[in-house]
Amino acid sequence: MVEILNFYLCTSFEIYGMKHSSAINTFTFRRWTRRSWAVFNSLSRSIRIGVLSISFSIISMAGYGQQRPDTLLKVPAEEAVDIEGITVSDSRPAAVQSELLRVVQVITRAEIEQAAVSDVAGLLETLPGIDIRQRGAAGAQADISIRGGNFNQTLILLNGINLNNPQTGHHNLDLPIDLSSVQRIEILQGPGARKYGADAFCGAINIVAGEPQPLKANAKIAAGDYGTFSIGANASIPLGNTFHFAGVNSAASNGYTSNTDTKSSSIFYRSRIKLNAFSVDLQGGYSSKAFGANSFYTPKYPDQFEATRSFFGALKVIPSAKLHLEPQIFWRRHSDRFELFRNDAPAWYQNHNYHLTDVAGASLRWSQTKAHSRKSLSIDYRFEHIFSNVLGTDLANTIEVPGEPGAVFTKSFRRETLNLMADYTLHLGRFSASGGLMVSVNKSLPRGYSWYPGVDAGWQIRPDLRWFASFSRVLRLPTFTDMFYQGPTNSGNPDLQPEEAISVESGLKRSGKIVEWQCAVFGRKSLRTIDWVRFADDEKWQSMNLTQVKFAGIEMSVDIRPAQNKRNYHLPRLKLDYSWLTASKSSKGFVSMYVLDPLRHKVNITLVQPLALRAGISLSLSYQQRSGGYQPYIDGAYTAEIPWPRVWLVGLKAYYRFGWFTSSAEVTNLLNVDVVDISNVSQPGRWLMLSLSVNPKWQK
Numbered sequence: 001m002v003e004i005l006n007f008y009l010c011t012s013f014e015i016y017g018m019k020h021s022s023a024i025n026t027f028t029f030r031r032w033t034r035r036s037w038a039v040f041n042s043l044s045r046s047i048r049i050g051v052l053s054i055s056f057s058i059i060s061m062a063g064y065g066q067q068r069p070d071t072l073l074k075v076p077a078e079e080a081v082d083i084e085g086i087t088v089s090d091s092r093p094a095a096v097q098s099e100l101l102r103v104v105q106v107i108t109r110a111e112i113e114q115a116a117v118s119d120v121a122g123l124l125e126t127l128p129g130i131d132i133r134q135r136g137a138a139g140a141q142a143d144i145s146i147r148g149g150n151f152n153q154t155l156i157l158l159n160g161i162n163l164n165n166p167q168t169g170h171h172n173l174d175l176p177i178d179l180s181s182v183q184r185i186e187i188l189q190g191p192g193a194r195k196y197g198a199d200a201f202c203g204a205i206n207i208v209a210g211e212p213q214p215l216k217a218n219a220k221i222a223a224g225d226y227g228t229f230s231i232g233a234n235a236s237i238p239l240g241n242t243f244h245f246a247g248v249n250s251a252a253s254n255g256y257t258s259n260t261d262t263k264s265s266s267i268f269y270r271s272r273i274k275l276n277a278f279s280v281d282l283q284g285g286y287s288s289k290a291f292g293a294n295s296f297y298t299p300k301y302p303d304q305f306e307a308t309r310s311f312f313g314a315l316k317v318i319p320s321a322k323l324h325l326e327p328q329i330f331w332r333r334h335s336d337r338f339e340l341f342r343n344d345a346p347a348w349y350q351n352h353n354y355h356l357t358d359v360a361g362a363s364l365r366w367s368q369t370k371a372h373s374r375k376s377l378s379i380d381y382r383f384e385h386i387f388s389n390v391l392g393t394d395l396a397n398t399i400e401v402p403g404e405p406g407a408v409f410t411k412s413f414r415r416e417t418l419n420l421m422a423d424y425t426l427h428l429g430r431f432s433a434s435g436g437l438m439v440s441v442n443k444s445l446p447r448g449y450s451w452y453p454g455v456d457a458g459w460q461i462r463p464d465l466r467w468f469a470s471f472s473r474v475l476r477l478p479t480f481t482d483m484f485y486q487g488p489t490n491s492g493n494p495d496l497q498p499e500e501a502i503s504v505e506s507g508l509k510r511s512g513k514i515v516e517w518q519c520a521v522f523g524r525k526s527l528r529t530i531d532w533v534r535f536a537d538d539e540k541w542q543s544m545n546l547t548q549v550k551f552a553g554i555e556m557s558v559d560i561r562p563a564q565n566k567r568n569y570h571l572p573r574l575k576l577d578y579s580w581l582t583a584s585k586s587s588k589g590f591v592s593m594y595v596l597d598p599l600r601h602k603v604n605i606t607l608v609q610p611l612a613l614r615a616g617i618s619l620s621l622s623y624q625q626r627s628g629g630y631q632p633y634i635d636g637a638y639t640a641e642i643p644w645p646r647v648w649l650v651g652l653k654a655y656y657r658f659g660w661f662t663s664s665a666e667v668t669n670l671l672n673v674d675v676v677d678i679s680n681v682s683q684p685g686r687w688l689m690l691s692l693s694v695n696p697k698w699q700k
Helices: 109-114 120-124 480-484
Strands: 013-015 018-020 031-033 080-082 103-107 130-135 141-146 154-158 182-189 203-209 216-224 228-239 242-253 262-274 278-292 305-319 325-339 353-369 373-388 393-400 408-428 431-441 449-462 465-476 499-510 515-535 541-560 573-583 590-592 599-612 615-626 647-658 661-668 676-678 687-694
Touching: 109 182, 109 647, 120 130, 120 141, 120 182, 130 676, 141 154, 141 203, 373 480, 408 480
Parallel strands: 154 203
Antiparallel strands: 013 018, 031 080, 103 182, 130 141, 182 203, 216 228, 216 687, 228 242, 242 262, 262 278, 278 305, 305 325, 325 353, 353 373, 373 408, 393 408, 408 431, 431 449, 449 465, 465 499, 499 515, 515 541, 515 590, 541 573, 573 599, 599 615, 615 647, 647 661, 661 687
8 A cells, every 4th residue: 555644743842932722723823843853844945734734655654763862842942943824724733753662764854965866866875774786877777685685575656646667666766857857765674565565575665745835946057977967946936825846857877888778768747736625746757868778687798778658646635624635646657678688789689679658547535633643544556567578478469669669469467456454552641552453455475365464662762862673574576577477597487476575673873962872673574485596507597486594683883963052053964884694595506686685784974074164075985795795797697696895985075155045066976986786787887966046046
């Protein structure tokens, strides 16, 4: 289920001396915090309010924001700003960070601007427990995994809409937005099946863009090594009872070695229309990518090429407080052309691979919130279909491939899934608990259906220290590539069974004004794990269900952030993260492509050092040691397995603001080390980018 929740703020509280009783439905205040840790900071505006509502938010579920102070209300006066008022009425209980029961990391807009990265994948790589395996650069293609899962086991959401591609998880980051349009990113560490459905096997990432905010605009131009160039702009426009956001971007690079050139473009639009009894949220977008795929899927044929296009649209109705029913529909179409030979194809090579995937869905959610509890019921329908000349079962009649003269689809496949979900959360003093159940109906499941429970609990040991724990059972269906792909070096398996897992975790979180830390331990027992493996002396990779794989890990994080103001702007922010992971099943007798080589050790160090009120630098260091090894492909043959290289990745960004403009210089892989995330696919060395952005400031 694509869970779309609202985070409500109500009951009795005090803001700058103004008291509000739950008996009053609306009041006005005009000051709000700009602190980067405030959950509501992306609104950046004053609210006339009985409730603050943020839609499409992972934060809204029973989870907790990593490294966020418990209170969302008490802020120092110097951190507040005057902002335009709007009117909303509702009545829901407060939900502060100390009540939340899961590990949820939140990357704010301010943190995005400080990071020495240029795309979403690069940003996520700086977080604990997240493994980014890059193919190419400049956002060409990247696989995301959380806590040792593979790229097909992580759910990607855009404003709460499930964007996972059933063809293959390699395309999950084909997003209709670029990093400059992102307001924040929310990451759920660990499974979330009872909230989000089968795709949230090991975690979920919600990318938030286009939420209501005051009139603002941004334009950015960037250029750098290897002929890299990008240009983009976005604007937020409130008009009466409506709000509109639009963003466009185009980028290209010549590549860092042969056949690694890239081109991409995106356009995104979102609007919010407030009517008498409800509001309508409408969003849509388009993205395209074309890139040289040097050895992406097999080193045997390095002259590969791929081009993708994606269309996306969604409509949600946000009801009044009396209805508590939230309907939503969405649709996404993704086309993919893969060329095993970009140039000079041999005589035996007849056709490129063509795929056209449609995903459509609808959901209806009912919720009710009281003083100490919250309950919800959801029904979610998801339809997945593919036309292809490689994946699926044979068509009775061929179908022409749109925009590809002479090419035809010869195969197709479809599947439907219905998820029914129930969840109940209870807050009693220092104790909080949440329990729920997802029932999934799909033909490939035992008896045609199966059920997946989950339980979360938390205890406020003292005002600044909280214990949390959770248990859940989760599901993932095989992708169409896992089931059907047949090629010179790969062999799919249409008889694959869905994989399942049981996950547990527990930890402590300490919140403070300056120093915050958290530590979590987790375990996962995966059954019928799906992976591509290759046995000794076998030229082909085969997809299969591994019998059982057990994962265990630790995540620790410390964040030191002194309050920033005009008097102590020179104080730095320091963030330290460490994660450790182990998988109990070895790969003796075969080589694993994805499952059995997660990051064993990962260390992240981030230092943000202001140099003046308008200037500063950001330094990031990441140490990565991957489990297992891979077989280099040399002179037309695989050689003996070698360990994955251990690397220190260093990124540096310097910026200066003057008036409406901000200039910056960023360097990735500053030490110019050799990086291999995917076997036999080399990554770029040192890469310098220069950029100039303009942010007009309009005064009323």
